[in-house]
Amino acid sequence: MSDHHARPETDADDLLARVPAEVEPPAALRDQVVGSLRAQGLLRGTPTSSPSFAYWALTAAAAVLAFLGGRASANDASPIPPDLAVAPATPGLAVPEGSSAWALLLFEDGRFDAGDQSPEVVARTYDAWARVAAARGFLILAEKFADEETLLVDGEATTRPVGFVIPPGMLGGMFVVVAPTREAALALARETPHHEMGGIVLMREFDRTSRQ
Amino acid sequence: VSGVDADQALVARFLSRRDERAFDVLYRRHTPRMYGLALRLTGGDEPDAREIVQESWTRAVSRLDTFRGESRLSSWLCGICTNVWREHLRRHRPEVALEVLSASHGPDAAHGADTGGRGIDLIDVRRALERLAPGYRAVIVLHGIYGYSHAEVADMLDISEGTSKSQLLRGRQALRRALHEMEEETA
Numbered sequence: 001m002s003d004h005h006a007r008p009e010t011d012a013d014d015l016l017a018r019v020p021a022e023v024e025p026p027a028a029l030r031d032q033v034v035g036s037l038r039a040q041g042l043l044r045g046t047p048t049s050s051p052s053f054a055y056w057a058l059t060a061a062a063a064v065l066a067f068l069g070g071r072a073s074a075n076d077a078s079p080i081p082p083d084l085a086v087a088p089a090t091p092g093l094a095v096p097e098g099s100s101a102w103a104l105l106l107f108e109d110g111r112f113d114a115g116d117q118s119p120e121v122v123a124r125t126y127d128a129w130a131r132v133a134a135a136r137g138f139l140i141l142a143e144k145f146a147d148e149e150t151l152l153v154d155g156e157a158t159t160r161p162v163g164f165v166i167p168p169g170m171l172g173g174m175f176v177v178v179a180p181t182r183e184a185a186l187a188l189a190r191e192t193p194h195h196e197m198g199g200i201v202l203m204r205e206f207d208r209t210s211r212q
Numbered sequence: 213v214s215g216v217d218a219d220q221a222l223v224a225r226f227l228s229r230r231d232e233r234a235f236d237v238l239y240r241r242h243t244p245r246m247y248g249l250a251l252r253l254t255g256g257d258e259p260d261a262r263e264i265v266q267e268s269w270t271r272a273v274s275r276l277d278t279f280r281g282e283s284r285l286s287s288w289l290c291g292i293c294t295n296v297w298r299e300h301l302r303r304h305r306p307e308v309a310l311e312v313l314s315a316s317h318g319p320d321a322a323h324g325a326d327t328g329g330r331g332i333d334l335i336d337v338r339r340a341l342e343r344l345a346p347g348y349r350a351v352i353v354l355h356g357i358y359g360y361s362h363a364e365v366a367d368m369l370d371i372s373e374g375t376s377k378s379q380l381l382r383g384r385q386a387l388r389r390a391l392h393e394m395e396e397e398t399a
């Protein structure tokens with residue numbers, strides 16, 4: 001701290017400019033604020049870590065596992081050796097022969113509008129779509145991103161709430177689907193509830209050429 | 213994407229949902245600055261700072277649909293915070309005016325502070341700020357720490373731009389005097 005010491009008359013102003021503008025508030029303040037907003041009807045009474053989102057992720061993951069499990073059992077002719085199963089050299093997606101895999105990145109900006117639906121209802125809508133898509137063999141992964149991102153630039157990592165690295169809007173989640181053609185993948189993207197709700201879907205094909 | 217665009221998207225997201233999850237993103241992004249400002253304006257009074265931040269968020273959320281993005285959301289929120297502090301001050305210390313007409317509410321502004329002592333650090337400056345009259349402290353905090361222009365400070369405190377400039381000058385003198393007094397106390 002010795003670099004902060006200075007002569008009063010000359011450097012008080014410089015020190016003023018170095019007084020931190022941001023101070024981490026006490027953790028209890030957040031609950032105090034939210035409680036007050038709820039009491040005044042300014043905030044819908046939903047818990048922060050909505051079980052429905054966890055439920056959505058869990059059920060989607062279960063659907064994916066069921067899908068992958070079914071695919072593995074149908075592919076008994078080439079069982080994975082136990083040692084490789086523990087530490088696969090190149091983990092990747094189980095993409096059916098003749099198909100490609102696509103990431104559908106789900107953005108939310110000002111156009112996203114779930115109407116008056118509660119987060120639980122929205123989550124169930126996504127979940128329902130994910131279950132159907134998985135049952136049809138199109139969905140490999142369905143996950144929702146947490147509202148925090150870490151950006152690594154030139155070796156320096158910055159973690160902050162929500163992400164605006166890729167415009168427009170905020171990346172809220174993703175699906176990974178398989179489809180035989182770009183048109184088919186696009187049709188799936190158009191089927192997603194996110195598209196129905198006005199959200200932006202960024203579609204990117206996984207480049208699997210190096211896996212052949 | 214700029215911080216302004218990000219704020220507008222966050223506000224739009226909150227307004228479309230009005231749920232706790234969307235609010236949390238706004239809260240985590242902006243409360244450290246609001247709490248820091250409230251803490252400085254109240255002279256380090258933590259219970260008062262918490263009360264001011266809570267009331268500020270209540271007002272902000274109830275008016276968020278009027279936020280048009282002409283200014284940064286953080287500035288808009290800090291403006292609300294400053295207003296709430298002013299009302300808090302009027303309620304709890306009605307005798308205090310934000311336009312400081314004399315040095316009676318703080319260290320004597322007429323004295324310099326070339327003390328030749330041990331030197332000062334950030335902790336000293338924060339403590340010295342706490343000793344200042346609220347009117348001096350507010351201008352110094354808003355201009356010197358938060359970087360608002362005199363026009364913005366004048367608008368936030370409902371004083372003239374000239375008053376903001378003169379109070380900054382006198383506030384700095386008072387700050388130096390407070391630092392001098394603190395140095396003498398610890399000598």
